[in-house]
Amino acid sequence: MAAHIERLVTTGQFSLDGGTWDVDNNVWxxxxxxxxxxxxxxxxxxxxVRAVGDRHLAAIVCTHAHNDHVNAAPALADRTGAVIWLHPDDLxxxxxxxxxxxxxxxxxxxxxxxxxxxxxTVLHTPGHAPGAVCLHEPGLGVVFTGDTLFTGGPGAxxxxxxxxxxIIDSIRDRLLTLPPETKVLTGHGDPTTIGAEAPHLQEWIERGH
Structure with missing residues (x-):
């Protein structure tokens, strides 16, 4: 079978700055x-592990290092022998x-x-976190944005x-320059497209101020 994309949704907690929130995460x-x-x-x-099945797990790629995106990475690496990749700015x-x-x-x-x-292809897109990255695959027409870009706006x-x-600079310069039909596969919630989000950049800037 040709290369394809599978989505899992896992549930847990995100914790930072003394707060904790229940979250559902997309695992791609x-x-x-x-x-x-x-x-x-x-x-x-x-x-x-069950989703990977008997396939070779070539890599565990972290879009950023908030706990809800990396908390299972070492256990998954130990079970499969896969290497964990992270941008050094998120150490x-x-x-x-x-x-x-x-x-x-x-x-x-x-x-x-x-x-x-x-x-x-790794796109360094800081803002939500210093080492946040997105992953662009033009052959499949997708970009995996982690928590940099969601349906309706930037990550927190x-x-x-x-x-x-x-984060506004990252989205404007690295993501909104992609073809408008590019599907945006996010770290939480439903997908969107570059074309659907691009017209709202100025609104986000005004809202952010």
């Missing part, structure tokens, strides 16, 4: 019947959740992660390590 599996990449190992390593956030286990590899802007005949920037003007 990208690959074919033989190998796969997991984007954001959230909450439930066992469920992700301070990572250490809040996993002080005794470092990621295995560092993501870099422009890097290409190959799996099942497709190329996931009201907590530590986040910055509203920076």
């Amino acid at each position: 599996l990208v690959g074919d019947d033989h190998e796969v990449v997991v984007i954001d190992a959230a909450h439930d390593a066992e469920t992700i 301070p956030l990572w250490k809040l959740t996993h002080p005794d286990r470092a990621p295995d590899r560092h993501l870099a802007d422009g890097q290409v992660i190959e799996v099942a005949g497709i190329d996931l 920037t009201g907590r530590s390590y986040s910055h509203f003007p920076t």
Whole structure:
């Protein structure tokens, strides 16, 4: 079977700055019947292991290091032997959740992660977190945005390590320049498209101020 995308939804908690919130996270599996990449190992390593099945797990890619996106990553890596990738600017956030286990590899802007005949290109999109990244796959017509861009606007920037003007710059310069038909697969909630979100940039800027 050709490369395709699978979505899992896992449930747990997001904690930062002394607060805790119940959240549902999207866990994305990208690959074919033989190998796969997991984007954001959230909450439930066992469920992700079952979804991977007997396929080779080539990588665990973290769009950023908030606990709800990385809390299952070490357990998943231990079960499968996969390497964990994270942008180094998010190491301070990572250490809040996993002080005794470092990621295995560092993501870099422009890097290409190959799996099942497709190329996931890393776009560094800081703002929600310093090391936030998105993953663009033009062949499939998708971009995985983590918590940088959602249906209806940018990810939250009201907590530590986040910055509203920076996320606006990231979205304008790195995401809204993608083809308008590009499907936006988010870290939480339903997908959208670049074309659906692009007209609202000025509204978000005004709302953010």
